[in-house]
Amino acid sequence: xxxxxxxxxxxAMATTPTVRSxxxxxxxxxxxxxxxxxxxxxxxIGSGGAAFVxxxxxxxxxxxxxxxxxxxxxxxxxxxxxxxxxxxxxxxxAQGVVHCQPLLFASPAEEPRxxxxxxxxxxxxxxxERQRAPGPGHDEQDQGLRIAWQYKKYFGEQQFSDAHNKxxxxxxxxxxxxxKSIERHMLSAQNVDCISIQKFSNLAPLRxxxxxxxxxxxxxxxxxxxxxxxxxxxxxQCGFSDWDMVSFVRSLRAMLRYSKTVAIxxxxxxxxxxxxxxxxxxxxxxxxxxRAIPDEDKDLAKLLTGYxxxxxxxxxxxxxxxxxxxxxxxxxxxxxxxxxxRRSLVLERLNQxxxxxxxxxxxxxxxxxxxxxxxxxxxx
Amino acid sequence: MNHSPNLLDEALGLTGRGxxxxxxxxxxxxxVEDCVETSGAFVxxxxxxxxxxxxxxxxxxxxxxxxxFSHYDRILRKLGCNLSMHREHNRFHFVDMLKVEFPNEIQKxxxxxxxxxxxxxxxxxxxxxxxxxxxxxxxxxxxxxxSILEIVxxxxxxxxxxxLHYCITLTSEQDCSLVILNHEDIYPEMEAPRLxxxxxxxxxxxxxxxxxxxxIAADVHGxxxxxxxxxxxxxxxxxxxxxxxFQVKENxxxxxxxxxxx
Numbered sequence: 001x002x003x004x005x006x007x008x009x010x011x012a013m014a015t016t017p018t019v020r021s022x023x024x025x026x027x028x029x030x031x032x033x034x035x036x037x038x039x040x041x042x043x044x045i046g047s048g049g050a051a052f053v054x055x056x057x058x059x060x061x062x063x064x065x066x067x068x069x070x071x072x073x074x075x076x077x078x079x080x081x082x083x084x085x086x087x088x089x090x091x092x093x094a095q096g097v098v099h100c101q102p103l104l105f106a107s108p109a110e111e112p113r114x115x116x117x118x119x120x121x122x123x124x125x126x127x128x129e130r131q132r133a134p135g136p137g138h139d140e141q142d143q144g145l146r147i148a149w150q151y152k153k154y155f156g157e158q159q160f161s162d163a164h165n166k167x168x169x170x171x172x173x174x175x176x177x178x179x180k181s182i183e184r185h186m187l188s189a190q191n192v193d194c195i196s197i198q199k200f201s202n203l204a205p206l207r208x209x210x211x212x213x214x215x216x217x218x219x220x221x222x223x224x225x226x227x228x229x230x231x232x233x234x235x236x237q238c239g240f241s242d243w244d245m246v247s248f249v250r251s252l253r254a255m256l257r258y259s260k261t262v263a264i265x266x267x268x269x270x271x272x273x274x275x276x277x278x279x280x281x282x283x284x285x286x287x288x289x290x291r292a293i294p295d296e297d298k299d300l301a302k303l304l305t306g307y308x309x310x311x312x313x314x315x316x317x318x319x320x321x322x323x324x325x326x327x328x329x330x331x332x333x334x335x336x337x338x339x340x341x342r343r344s345l346v347l348e349r350l351n352q353x354x355x356x357x358x359x360x361x362x363x364x365x366x367x368x369x370x371x372x373x374x375x376x377x378x379x380x
Numbered sequence: 381m382n383h384s385p386n387l388l389d390e391a392l393g394l395t396g397r398g399x400x401x402x403x404x405x406x407x408x409x410x411x412v413e414d415c416v417e418t419s420g421a422f423v424x425x426x427x428x429x430x431x432x433x434x435x436x437x438x439x440x441x442x443x444x445x446x447x448x449f450s451h452y453d454r455i456l457r458k459l460g461c462n463l464s465m466h467r468e469h470n471r472f473h474f475v476d477m478l479k480v481e482f483p484n485e486i487q488k489x490x491x492x493x494x495x496x497x498x499x500x501x502x503x504x505x506x507x508x509x510x511x512x513x514x515x516x517x518x519x520x521x522x523x524x525x526x527s528i529l530e531i532v533x534x535x536x537x538x539x540x541x542x543x544l545h546y547c548i549t550l551t552s553e554q555d556c557s558l559v560i561l562n563h564e565d566i567y568p569e570m571e572a573p574r575l576x577x578x579x580x581x582x583x584x585x586x587x588x589x590x591x592x593x594x595x596i597a598a599d600v601h602g603x604x605x606x607x608x609x610x611x612x613x614x615x616x617x618x619x620x621x622x623x624x625x626f627q628v629k630e631n632x633x634x635x636x637x638x639x640x641x642x
Contacts, residue, residue, distance in 0.1 A: 243535045250531050254478045257448050278566045279527060281416045317416065323454035325422045326628050329598045 042099030043070065043225045043260075044172050050322045053101070053225050053262055054173030056091030059347035061173050063330065064286065064319055068092075068262040070225050072320040073253045075284035077269040078232065082292035084312040084337060085266040086118075087345055089229055091176050092264050094119040096227040098174055098182075102191045104213045106206055107231040108238050112194040115231075116187050120176035123344060177343045197230075198238055203248040206230075210252055214259045226261035228252075233267045242276050249283050285320035290337070305351045310336045314347060387635040388426065391606040391622045392585055408557040409548060411583035413564035418602040420589035422628045424524055424561055425452070429461045431520045432471060438518040439509040440466075441473045441502055445528035449474050458630045471517075473505040482532055491533045495543045502547065506554055518555050521547060525561040530575070537575050548582060564588065584609045592625070600625045604635065 043053045044066065052067035055074075061067040068074055078085045096103045097119065105112055195209055210228060217226045234245055249265065256263055269277045269289075281287055291313040293300065301307040314335045319328035335347040392410070410427070414420030431438040444452070452474075453463045466472035475498070482494035502521060509519050523529070526540070533539050550556045560579065567576040580586060586607040592600060603625050610619030625641075627634045 243531070246531050247534065250528060251479070251481065257478065274568050275566050278416065278563065279531070282527065282563050282566070287416070323451060324458070324630060325425055325455050326630055327419060327601055329596060329601070331598075333596070 042095075042101055042172070048323060051225070051260065052172075053099075053227070054095050055088070056093075056095035056173065056176060057088070057345050057347065058173050058175060059335075059345075060088075060314075063316065063335065063347060065328065067173065068264075068286065069320045069322055070260045070262055071256050071258070072262060072285035072322075073249075073256055073283065074262065074264040074286040074288070074320075075280060076264065076266040077281075077287070077289035078266055079290050079292050079312070080268065080270055082290075082312055084290040084292065084314075086231075087178075087311075087337065088288070088290070089231055089264065089266060090119050090178075091345060092227065093229050094122070094176050094182055095174060097186050097192065098122050099224070100191060101224045102193075102213070102217060102226045104193045104195070104210065104226070104228045105231075106195045106197050106209070106229070106233075108196070108198045108235040109231075110196060110198065112196050116192065116194070117181060119182040119187070120178045121180040121182045122174040123177045175344045178339065178345065179343045197233075200238075202244050203240055207248055207251060210263075211255060214255055214261060217259060217261065223260070226259070228261060228263035230263065230265045233265050234272055235268065236271055242273065246276055246279050246283070249280055253283055253285075281317070284318060287317040289315045289317060291315065293336075303353060304336070305353045306336070306338070306348070309338045311339055312337045386633070387622070387624050387637070388423070388587075388604065388606065388633075389430065391608070391620070392587075393608075408585065409551060409583045410557070410559045410585040410587065411579050412559065412561045412587045412589070414561070414589040415563065415565040415591070417591040417596075418589045420561060420587070421446075421524070422626075422633050423587055423589065423604075424522055424559065425455055425459060426633055427520065427559055428452075428472075428522060429456060429459050431518070432461055432463075432466050438520060439471050439473070441475065441505045441509070441519060441521045443475045443477060443498070443502070443521070443523045445477045445532070446524050448478055449476065459632055470508055473508070475501055475505070477529075477532070480532065482534070491536055491539050495533065495539055499543060499546050502550070506550060506556065510554065518557065520557050520559060521550070522559045523547075523561065525563065526575075526579075527563045527566055540575065541578055544579075544582070589626075599627055600641075601628050602626060603638070 043051050046052050046066040050066070051070040052061075053070060054061050054067045055064070076085045076088055093103060093105060093116075105115070107115060109115065193209075193213065195206065197203070197206055200206065213226065213228065217223060233249075234240070252263060252265075267280065269280070272280065293307075293310050293312050297307075304310070314337055316330060316333045316335075319330070321328055332349045334350060336350055338346050338348060340346045412420045412423045428440050428442065431440050442452070449463070456463050463472055463474075467474060477498070480494070482490040506519055509517070529543075530537070530540055544560075547558055551558055560583075562576070562579060564576065586605075586609075588605045588607070589602055590605070591602050603623060606620075606622045608620040610617055624635050624637050626636075
């Protein structure tokens with residue numbers, strides 16, 4: 001389903017020739033499509049020979065510079081108040097199912113299979129084209145705002161080249177509709193393996209399972225990338241010892257290094273003693289954290305635009321880097337989680353709302369920001 | 381390959397003439413501390429490169445717990461140092477501890493035996509270095525990183541400290557120096573930080589990589605503080621602390637005093 005060329009793509013190009021400002025855009029898209037289509041569907045080779053798989057959230061792939069690096073360990077710090085980490089997990093696992101990539105899912109629940117029923121379905125490709133491609137009347141309307149938005153023509157070009165790359169992008173990453181569940185027949189393939197960690201007294205069985213999962217994957221070069229998703233590893237009901245858990249994380253990281261797999265572990269970091277929480281954070285290659293947004297926070301509503309649509313916040317602490325000592329510095333590291341049209345997850349940079357004249361100088365907005373968010377940092 | 385020493389080299393006393401000028405002088409223990417926000421691995425890469433450069437002609441024994449050989453090879457290649465070639469010439473010894481486990485269930489004193497094993501590997505490498513072509517050369521033992529050694533030892537700080545003490549005896553008996561990378565934010569201030577305080581006591585140099593107070597920036601990646609342990613020389617006490625900012629690049633690290641960069 002991900003490999004069908006949507007028939008509307010050609011139409012979209014034909015009806016909006018005026019939006020294109022240079023004739024290079026079509027050529028760029030075809031060459032990009034051909035270079036991006038790697039022998040293994042679902043993974044992409046980035047700069048420096050690094051291979052990526054999609055996280056299931058196209059915005060997150062873009063923020064992280066391509067997606068999740070194969071062979072890396074992604075860790076997500078959970079929030080005590082809201083289960084937003086499940087959104088990330090669901091999209092990650094659904095993306096793997098769509099690409100038929102082998103998936104191992106471990107959770108402290110009694111019946112992890114039940115979680116598979118909540119995975120979202122990918123958004124149909126044709127609808128996607130209509131939404132993303134700018135309409136024909138779009139450009140003429142904006143001509144009137146020439147003074148303020150003189151740079152919009154550059155944004156328009158970018159959007160359009162994105163639409164051109166839509167074909168290659170569909171192969172790599174999908175948008176998921178959170179209101180619809182994934183179809184049963186996709187889940188019933190043998191590629192999805194579930195394990196409940198609650199009944200174990202220590203983590204040795206899980207380590208064994210991961211090791212056999214990784215060894216069953218086909219060797220380098222050929223074959224699909226694998227995905228491992230572990231939910232709430234240090235959940236209190238499991239009762240694993242601190243050193244046992246951190247030892248497991250370390251050995252999983254070592255196992256991943258030599259394999260074409262991405263593992264994502266979500267963990268409630270507030271449950272661990274602070275020193276162990278830091279140890280886990282150091283072991284992560286990519287470190288994210290999700291935070292809930294209080295529902296009716298007037299100060300935040302004044303501070304940020306689009307506050308009502310925000311579901312939560314995502315903060316990027318570390319981004320995996322391969323073969324390089326240069327750290328990845330993002331322009332913005334905190335993003336808002338929003339549900340676009342209540343179905344697909346988007347990440348947006350935070351925008352400070354225009355300061356009202358009556359509320360004083362703009363410096364005054366710094367106060368409620370740090371106060372209401374309990375002193376944790378937000379980077380605009 | 382001659383290159384001018386940067387601020388870090390000056391602070392560590394790596395400048396100078398003659399054989400062995402690029403290497404840390406005998407009996408030096410260097411502790412590199414970093415945190416989640418700012419990684420200090422680039423300091424290790426820089427010291428390895430300095431040790432293996434043709435000026436100094438030193439040897440390096442690298443105990444890798446954190447990454448694989450190809451990772452370091454690719455990084456140091458960009459810095460201008462060919463690890464594969466040095467490994468063939470026995471100037472660079474790579475002890476791969478990435479997947480090594482000391483399983484407590486199988487053997488009773490597994491951790492102890494495991495660490496004794498590791499120490500004997502280091503000893504062997506030291507003997508090989510001392511008897512080879514570069515027999516007069518200085519040997520640097522680099523550990524990346526110590527917190528993972530703690531995990532491997534299932535948290536028994538005593539065993540890890542014993543192992544470190546054995547390594548430090550090498551620095552006095554043979555011409556070795558010890559460079560350790562550790563994560564400083566793992567040890568909270570509330571509890572008694574046994575391992576950390578021991579390390580600081582044992583180290584001659586403490587290099588701390590921290591983020592800037594003002595937060596993340598694209599052109600200044602953090603600040604480096606180099607503390608030189610105080611020594612008594614003819615009843616004169618000298619110690620030194622330097623602080624500078626750094627920007628990590630693919631081919632090296634740029635160090636500058638705060639505010640001096642144009």
